[in-house]
Amino acid sequence: MDLSGEQLRHQYLEAIGISSWLPRARLPGAAPSDPWVERFHYPLAEEGDGFADFADAEIEQPSVDTPAAKDTTLGPEVVSAAAQTARSQARASIAPLIDSGQPTQTPVTTAAARAEVVEQPSAPVRRGPPVQAPRVKLAFVLAGDLLIVDSLPPAARLGFSAQHQKLLSGIARALGVTEPASDAALLSWPVLAGATLDQGPQELAKAVRRKLELTLALRSVKRAVLLGESAAQWVLEREETLDALRGIRFTLRPELHCIASVSLSQALQLPELKAELWRDLQPLLTHPS
Template sequence: MIPEQRRRAYLDAMQVASWLPRTVLPFAAPSRPELLEPPQAEVEVDVVEMPAEPSAPAVAAVREASAAAVVERPKIEIPRPGAQPRQAVVEPVAAEPESVEEKPQRVSLPPPRFALQLLRAGDCALLVELPTGQPFQSRDPAYILLKDLLRAAGLPDSPQLLGEPVRWPLLVRGNMDQGPQAALEFVQSFVAARLEEQPSACLWLVGLPAIRFAGEGDEHSYNRESQVEGLGTCWALPGLELLMEEPARKRELWQAMRRVRQRWLAP
């Protein structure tokens, strides 16, 4: 229990004027008797003021004013000969303010998340989606499938790395725009810079993120060729994980490969 002086200091700080403890407090001063008495209810009495009777002179003045109002007639203005009639003054109508066209606000979309690796095999460059977000290992099932595709295409099955993987978003925090449009511009500029150093006959886009942010396509672009400014001829392939989950897609991929493989096999 706290001493009396500290207790009163706490109550003053909380702006408590009067209080009663529920139990007997040690080291506390005795309560004042007037605080223990129940408060008396105050009875409010409504006082109704009676209006005073009007005096006789006031009544007479009111009657004379009403009689004068009845006798007085409105004056009618008669136009004189030769006088010009008054023209009605027409107040100009304020022009309505022109509606200001609201500029469409740019909606910021959430940044996409993907990891891409740029490789080179023979006369072809490959932009491949990393299924796990980490670089390929020699025993990864996805990497083994990629080597099988390169052998079927008549290309070396040991591709060369071109730079570090591209991971998006670039920054975890910050106010920089990292939406889909910014990702597309970054990936295209990155790949175009590498292809300028080492030109290729065809660019493989393996996986939906590579197709979307390098070739500006979608899932309907699988097994098709397209021309992308700055990147040249691009060939869209399903992702390695998708090919492993749906083996039936390998047949369509092989048929498309037979048509386009002449690009990099031509002497």
């Protein structure tokens, strides 16, 4: 580092009341100092002046052993005059701080100031926790021109049991269907276990639509029976309760009418519900197409 620059720095520090210290000898365990540190002398300040006089500072000159080399060693008078000039400039620059006691204004280099001229990247969108996945288990069964979508208990280990198949066959015969029913195709939701996966209502609605399209592509169907609240709400894509949807003939798509009623599991547990199920199916008998 340039010795004259260090002199000026120490003058500024002393002017604002900060004492600077330099080692007089090598310190054990410390990194070696630059050569100018050992030659630096900090003389006493002049009486009545808060700035130091660097008249006794030694300046190392390069040794050039050529005829053109000149002796550039500065005498005490020259160094003292230079120090006095630097001292005056330093005092003038910090005079407002000393006289008014107010902090000096530093250049605006904060990040907020730089943001006015530098385009900042947009902050990433923070997403909230994933919506809790609905628990639904649906059985899709085809019998002749009839589609049955039944709501099964989501927590039950048994799927579409033999009792469910027997009751469904009786419903199909009551509706005039003589063809045997197909095996039940189950749709269980959520599909995978994981709190970070998006398996909310919108994803379930997409899955039900896809399952319905694949099922209807297998056979021409004109009537549909939606048994249980889950089947009625997710196939019809409505939010009403099952009691509000039961016994009403809906048009699921052109030439495809459907009725909602209680699930097969409910009818098996409470036999008196079979009579209500039969009454709910009447619009499909009165208007078969």
